[in-house]
Amino acid sequence: MKNLIQQAIYNLIILWFSPLLIPFLLTTEKEIITADIKRWSEVLGLPQDNLWMQLLVLAYKTPEFRNLYYYRLFKGNLNGRIAMYLLKVLYPECTSLFLDSSCCIGAGLFIQHGFSTIIMADIGEQCWINQQVTIGYKDKSGRPKIGNNVRITAGAKVLGNIQIGDNVTIGANAVVVKDVPSDCVVVGIPATIIKRNGIKVAEKL
Template sequence: MRNFIIKFAQAIRQILSAPMLILFIFSKNKEVIILDVRQWIKKADNMKESSPDWVNLIYLLSIYPEFRNIYYYRIKQDDPIGFVLIQIFKILYKQCPSLFIESDNIGSGLFLKHGFSTIISAESIGENCSVSQQVTVGYNTKGRPIIGNNVSIGAGAKVIGKVTIDDNVKVGANAVVVKNVPKNCVVVGVPAYIVRRDGIKVKEQLI
């Protein structure tokens, strides 16, 4: 009985979220949104990978306020009409209030592990990146970070200033990154230093 009630509630939530597909229909970024959907389903609920993309889109919009932040970001990019429509939809379909996305360019597949108290203000972000809660990717007087492809930023981490985080980097929880990080590395600590490069355990300072 309990499972039935849960499934029924989920179905109602998805039905109520269906009008948000109107934004998708008029969007110029349909392909990127679909790639976002596939990445989220893979990481958040891979049991649904066999479902059609549009079904998974409604599912994600109904369950994850953080996904709505990304969805609205995609819809309004270079689209004045989309920007106006979003203001209307935001009244009924709330986004995560403590998640701020201000980057100029974000590649497909951005996954947010909880959006609580997270600021993403990068010059650019590559494809298939992952950002956890209470993360700050922010600017200083020198500029904003550039994030590569397949980068993972752990809970509470800070990436500040005009630094480059290259491809396939993992930033550990609560690390503070203020210098460039080369590709294929894991960094931890305050300030951050390299503990793994190309799969080999090391201990190297960032330059």
């Protein structure tokens, strides 16, 4: 009986979030939102339900996903954007996560936790950003450009008009203010390369 009650409550909660399907149906950004849903569902190990159910579960369980979802809708057509603005009143964003609307972000960005995180950069596909990360301007010269399959872990700072290559991992609390080549792991303050192409090294940026 307890399990039946819990399931009924869960179903009611999912039903409550069902209006968030409306902007998805209206937007021109369906393809990239679909890629995001698949990535988040895979990382979080969600059941392989239909796409709409996965969207609703993510919207319910992960406020960070809502931020990304609203960002995608903002980039789309007017109808989807209007629906998004109306629904944000009922389904608020994660307030500790700032995702700047001027960013250009590729498909499949995963944001883990999202607490006290600022994202103000152009980002490639299949990236991963942890909590307490700051990515953005150091001065008026510009902001970071981040490649594909980049992971930026907890507390890291990526600042200024710099280029982060593909397949890069930025370690926890690292401070990166210079370009990082592809296929590297960087750590420390200031960040240095400790692994390149899978081989341990000790190189300055």
